[in-house]
Amino acid sequence: MKKRVVVTGIGAVTPLGNDAFSTWEKIKNGHSGIAPITKFNTENYIVKVAGEVKNFSPDEFMDIKEARRMGVFTQYAVAASKMAIQDAGVEIGSNVDPERIGVWIGSGIGGLGEFEDQHKRFLDKGPRRVNPFTIPMFIPDMAAGRVSIELGAKGINNCSVTACASGANSIGDAFRVVQNGDIDMMIAGGTEAAITEMTISGFTNMTALSTNPDPTSASRPFDKNRDGFVIAEGAGILILEELEHALARGAKIYGELVGYxxxxxxxxxxxxxxxxxxxxxxxxxxxxxxxxxxxxxxxxxxxxxxxxxxxxxxxxxxxxxxxxxxxxxxxxxxxxxxxxxxxxxxxxxxxxxxxxxxxxxxxxxxxxxxxxxxxxxxxxxxxxxxxxxxxxxxxxxxxxxxxxxxxxxxx
Incomplete structure (x- = not known):
């Protein structure tokens, strides 16, 4: 018999705020997190705006030495996961069995920014100067891997890479694992940090991005004058939990995931x-x-x-x-x-x-x-x-x- 699955914790890093609740307050009030791009000089680019994460400090969530060995997308995932776990009232190894909680976090692109930086270094300074952490900084599964390490979650550890469906697929795939009774809880969601020169160039040249330079009107879904999407970054994490397990530990419940x-x-x-x-x-x-x-x-x-x-x-x-x-x-x-x-x-x-x-x-x-x-x-x-x-x-x-x-x- 399939288990019922509820959501007992949430965490987020977004262009509107560095937690789920401040983000939601702005969403309810119709505020926008879209602004001119600051990550690089856009003088030679026809795309001028993006949804950048603002004032994010990884040292608030992880050891700064370890953070320097992570891609930014991984930093976002670790931060959002720690917020979600705290929100759920979970202490892995105390009130939750480490082997009964897993991680499933997707990313469409992974650490492309880190790859771009190291490729420039490779061309400028030669192969011996490439950062030895380059590969684990950009492979998409490393967000899930790092979250597992940081939190001590020893259950299934996975990553769905399905472009813009990665976060939803990861939640759905994690849902199945809990529903089937294979595990009690999953840390599930998606993360991305791909506002880079190459990403913007690639999406622009396929005419996917809005070329409207006005951040107050560039993203206009369903409007007749829509002209493309506005790229953004961040992470969203849900704690999926088997219902009886959640009730047994007195967890608060946001809602039930019932279909995928x-x-x-x-x-x-x-x-x-x-x-x-x-x-x-x-x-x-x-x-x-x-x-x-x-x-x-x-x-x-x-x-x-x-x-x-x-x-x-x-x-x-x-x-x-x-x-x-x-x-x-x-x-x-x-x-x-x-x-x-x-x-x-x-x-x-x-x-x-x-x-x-x-x-x-x-x-x-x-x-x-x-x-x-x-x-x-x-x-x-x-x-x-x-x-x-x-x-x-x-x-x-x-x-x-x-x-x-x-x-x-x-x-």
Whole structure:
């Protein structure tokens, strides 16, 4: 018999704040974390804005000597994981068996910034001057590996790398491990720190990024004048726990994870399948997994990237799955405020979905000014909505045709 899985802790590092709760306060109030890029000189770049993490001090969360041996994406994951574990009231080795808690943290790109830095050093100074920690600083699985080491979690240790679906897939894959009874708890989510010269250049040259230099309007999901996504960085971590285990230790419960759907488009390396065909199937699989009818969903935290194709096809997918109910539920894109955190985005948006259930607040899609005739759902324009949320669904769709849907329910 499948176990029930609840969320007992959350942690985040985002462009809006270096913890989950200050981030959520700004999300509820429609604040944006998007600003001019400061990580490098953008004089020769047509993309000027991003969702950078601000004032992050790794020494608040880890030994500074060890932090220097980590990629920034790993630092974010360690920080968010420690906050989530503390929030859950977990002391591994004391009130939780180290062998019964695992880690599953995804990253779409890993430490590309560290790789770029060392490649420059290699070209300038030769092979003997390359940092011996280069490989563990950039391989995507090292976030999960380091979290395990820092916290002493000895259960399954894994990493899903599915581009912009990495965080959601990691949570869903970790969900299965707990659901199957293989383990009591999982530290699960996603992390990314890819605002680099190469990343910006690559995404720009494929015309994926917004070239709007105004940070107050660059990320405008579902708006007729959307012109691409705004890249961002950060991490989101959830503590997934088997229900009886959580109740036995008196844990607080944010909500229950009840459904997971994962599909492949088998269509194109970057463009989603027409009508969001793969996303449709992911949502249907998740609903079936949860044993829920489409009419039970109150809120969809959309992938909503602010690209022409994604927003159109995701809207079409929602209509195909939900029928007339699509016009009764609320659909918003928090990427309008955070930007697109790539491999971390699904995890951060899972946190927003949970908190929308807990607080009865549906976050807005800000910067929404000009309706698009083909996009006619309730995108919660510009101002949050206060209403009871029993069930929230969140989509994450990645390059390569990866589609992941998670469904959370009020406990």
């Amino acid at each position: 759907g994962a599909t492949g488009d088998a269509f194109h390396i970057t463009t989603p399948a027409p009508q969001g065909e793969g996303a449709q199937r992911a949502m249907k699989v998740a609903l079936n997994d949860a044993g829920l009818l489409p009419e039970s969903v109150d809120y969809i935290n959309a992938h909503g990237t602010s690209t022409p194709y994604n927003d159109l096809y995701e809207t079409q997918a929602i209509k195909a799955v939900f029928g007339e109910h699509a016009y009764k539920l609320s659909v918003s894109s928090t990427k309008s405020m955070t930007g697109h955190l790539l491999g971390a985005t699904g995890a951060v948006e899972a946190i927003f979905s949970l908190l929308s259930i807990k607080d009865g607040i549906i976050p807005p899609t800000i910067n929404y000014q000009t309706p698009d005739d083909e996009l006619d759902l309730d995108y919660v324009p510009n101002v949050a909505k206060t209403t009871n949320v029993e069930v929230a669904l969140t989509n994450s769709l990645g390059f390569g045709g990866h589609n992941a849907t998670l469904i959370f329910k009020k406990y």
